[in-house]
Amino acid sequence: MNIGEVAERSGIPPKTIRYYEDIGLVRPQRSGNGYRAFRETDLHKLAFLGRARALGFSIEDCRTLLSLYEDESRESAQVKAVAEEHLKAIDDKIAQLQSMRETLSHLVRSCHGDHRPDCPILSDLAGGPAGA
């Protein structure tokens, strides 16, 4: 398989697949003409990567997960540990965003949003709730 077909079947753009090869996530063989020659297992790996990235795992996590996937003597606890850590990071990020959302939505609601210059959003940014 050439890169175009793999891209289509895995849903990962050619550019990204080349990048994944650069950083050693996949190692396709080469045909006589220099083109990358992907086997089914390469496609499988790329699809795996696509799903892991869609769940927000970092590239380094993906590398770990892939190696665990290929390691028959793995312990599921190792996989779970990676996933739990990532889950916690997601929770932290959500909490942070929700806190921003909270503040911001209050500010947006309190701004009349018309042609006048007075704006509680700017007042808040300029110096906190007791803004000048």
Add this chain to the structure above:
Amino acid sequence: MNIGEVAERSGIPPKTIRYYEDIGLVRPQRSGNGYRAFRETDLHKLAFLGRARALGFSIEDCRTLLSLYEDESRESAQVKAVAEEHLKAIDDKIAQLQSMRETLSHLVRSCHGDHRPDCPILSDLAGGPAGA
């Protein structure tokens, strides 16, 4: 004021302040010795930037907000528009993270996490719920 004091009072690291000058967000004067000489208004701007960044506004949004802040003929609607767009981006991001969180927490719960190699997390990544 030298950069150290401004950093302490604004909560923004010196490196970041220099970066903000590089990209034209602040324009401190210079003393005879070549040191940056910050005035109160510069400090004020930096504190403004710190709060805007803490709410997740991009640097470009910050630039816009700062210029609106300094524009006496602004209309609050302009500020509100920027904030609303950002709020929507935050909502989108939260939704995306919550969807990941959902999937991931199911997977984590379904993994026994012991010394055995079988792992529903890997099965899912390897090929969806109907994993091999």
Add this chain to the structure above:
DNA sequence: CTTGAGATTCCAGTGACTGGAAGCCCTATG
């Protein structure tokens, strides 16, 4: 006079791609 803290500039790296340029390979058509 030396020491140390704090200031300066510039270069490089982060994460995970993505865009673009220059050029090779292959197939199909005129």
Add this chain to the structure above:
DNA sequence: CATAGGGCTTCCAGTCACTGGAATCTCAAG
């Protein structure tokens, strides 16, 4: 057989918002 195109190759640069580090300079204190 020449050519046009589409797909493939490599390499370089840019994204975003910093951050680390090196080499050098300035200043106040002892």
